[in-house]
Amino acid sequence: MNDLIPVSLRVNGVRYDIAIRPWRTLLEVLRETLGMTGTKRSCGEGQCGTCTVLIDGKAVNSCLYLAVEAQGKEISTIEGPPEGDPALEQIQRSFVAKGAVQCGFCTPGMVVATRSLLSEIAEPSEDEIREALVGHLCRCTGYVQIVEAIQDAASQLAHKGGD
């Protein structure tokens, strides 16, 4: 179709050259064009956080972010870089161990948001964790085990931080 424009995106350190319609959101492009379905679509309007990805390390709602805007930036998703990301993996382990995952639909967004939180504040207080979770809905867990998982991930990472 002639309304396609060429776009070059770096996702999890890998470059993708694609042609998309200019109004496509990053969420649509990740899920539909690149087939990276780990990032979830729920409200589609910036209210739930299930679509959270990192752009240059900062958590954003990819449903509100045009893919063309992400050009030249580093996009990180729940799938993580091919070579692995120890911090991301620790967060995932903590979510699993602490019972922070029920239906799991909010989980990728929560995990990615935690990745960004812990890179800004290594050992956030309970209040800081809750504040960081505003805009991230979870209908299943009642958040308690998510907060506990984030605390656990922070302390695990802080312990390993020295080496």
Next chain:
Amino acid sequence: MMNRDSQREFQVLGKPTPKKDAPQKAAGRAEFADDISMPGMLHGKLLRSPHPHARIVAIDASLALALPGVRAVITGRDFPGVRYGNLPQTRDYLPLAIDTVRYIGEEVAAVAAVDEDTAEEALDLIRVEYEVLPAVFDPEEAMKQGAPQLHGQSPGNVSAHTESHFGDVEAAFAQADYVREDVFETQPVKQGMLEPHACVGLWDGFGKATLWSCKMSPYAVWRQLAMGLDIKPGDIRVVQTYVGGGFSGGKQEAMPMDFCALMLSKKTGRPVKLVHTMEEVLIIGHMRHPMKIWLRTGTTKDGRILAQHVKLLANGGAYSSIGGFSIFLAGAMINLPYRVPNMKFEADRVYTNNGFCGALRGHTVVQMCFARDSQLEKIAEDLAIDPLEIRRRNAIQDGDVTANGFRINTFAFDECITRVAEMSGWYNKKGKLPKYRGIGFGCGAHLSGARLMGHSASTAEMRMLEDGTVHLTTGSTDVGQGVETVMSMIAAEVLGVTVDDVHYLKVDSAATPLDPGTFGSRVTLFTGNAVKQAAEDICRQLAEVAGERMGVDPRDLMFFRHEIINRKDEKQRCSLKEIVRWGMFQQGRIFSGRGSYGYSEEKIDFRTGHGNLSPAYNPTACAVEVEVDPETGRVTVVGLWGADDSGTPLNPLAVKGQVIGAAVMSIGHALYENLIRVDGKVMNPSLRDYKMPQATDLPKLADFKHSNVITWEPEGPFGAKEAGQGAGTGVIAALANAVYDATGVRLTSLPMTPEHILFGMKRLQAQNRGQ
């Protein structure tokens, strides 16, 4: 048969066990329905009625069909016109409306196109000519003479009526020292699961239709699809994907989108995907019934309940859903958790031109508990009885038989009350907190699965693999509550293997055994018992082979840590794998276990309401502490302490998640969630305006505690009862009671918004000034 205490020394059960599928989910690798993509797949969209009540005069899809990229358009006329539904008496759903629409958002046509944008564009090109009919939105209006009639077969728009009477309420009220009446009102609340409904349908050219979808109860969907498509169930296959939150509603039933995915696929020969937007999720039916509950209670002067009389009016919306059972359940649950020797219940569920209502976590128990425990607090106050004491005096005890015939095995209600009092510091707080701070108590109960008229029995099948691991299939789905884990734990416990050795497969109607599905807190108890039996069945088969090989009586063998051991001489043992391989390779055996649990030897009389509805019942108690901002009326929940008798928690990590999740959902229900409708139009169809609890809305972790009172339920597998719904039932009344304690404002309608609280406080101030 091992004795009870030795059963309690679990190998696997009772230990906090991470959810088996959590690693995939946390890595974004769990495939949800919207993640499915197939070669040649088309995208579907649904056209919805803009009118609350109208006749469809004509539909012209020619412009839509002419749009490049559009592959098919269907209307109600493309289906056989057979109504389907949950209860045989109330089948009133159609896959797409044929000649009448009854609420704003009802599906009238569907499009399949090469992509979502094109399908969306095509919707705008479908011309529907409507003849608008008078509509009615309020149930009391709808029952009046001359009101618009929604369904021909339901005079007065009564979609369901139920009544029951046990004992003699009139005589009991006459004897009572104290009688009071109150009216409570509740609002429409949505399931609020984050995964919007989604499905992919494929109807091949050879008559076989397959639906992939996030269904909680795939077999219910399977049957309903067959009904609405008027084809044999055997020609339909329903494959369950991961379920991104259920809480009942559309994931419990076949929805118009499911029918349309299949029909559009039939027309196009391609797989067709449909996904609701969140706006659609909020506009369509499926929500908690808004209710008006009139409650009259008579007690002795020391607060013992002698009689309760309840009249209930439920705004059912445009269709029946499960509504007949919803109101039945509300009446049945008056009998828990307090002794009510005489009770009378009269309920109507009424059709209106709103989105239809059905089940949602806690079903109708939640509304009843709000009313009853709010009123009980007033009674305690009037009679100058401690609010905990009045609950203790009326508490149901182990071994009770309720007026309506519930047989209570275990019911540690007293202990729940005591624990909550301790955890919350109740006696240091009640009446002693500073102004605008308050504490309230609330209780409730739930059942571990209901025995329904139709399909009640759960089944499980298990197949041993040559490496000593097993495939386990049931018809019950994991919706996040941890079914795959707890079922695997039960199987592992019996087989003496680890949780990881059990592969729990998702439901696929072509392969898994028949089961009603996941609802009503039935799975742990019903399916759990079936799984236990299936595992024991395999053990028997293995013991036969092992006994032969070891020269031991098979009945003396036990299964422990991947070994089969002679109980009488523990040195005699061999590895499970060795026996499995010997049996399979040398004897050609198929080790395959089957189990079922029906609990149907006795019947409920749904006309009188008498009977033992569930195998097990669980009480809950909680205290909530709030702070109310006197300027804004805003409530902050500063503490929540709950205790539940969930029997023996098989996976404490999951039980914790369930009870906390249920409690937090009830905070939302109590304080802000409300689907606002004006003349049938949903005014807040977005998660911005339909507010659900966020992480900042809860008490601090140190003040948010839950305790399990451990009992051994004889009907439960390894002593277990339900955990996912009961814990939410007492929270709303506790909040109402806490707000009252903090402000003196008694709210009898939900949600308890800041405006209502502020208004109540102003009115109290005016009254005080006036005196």
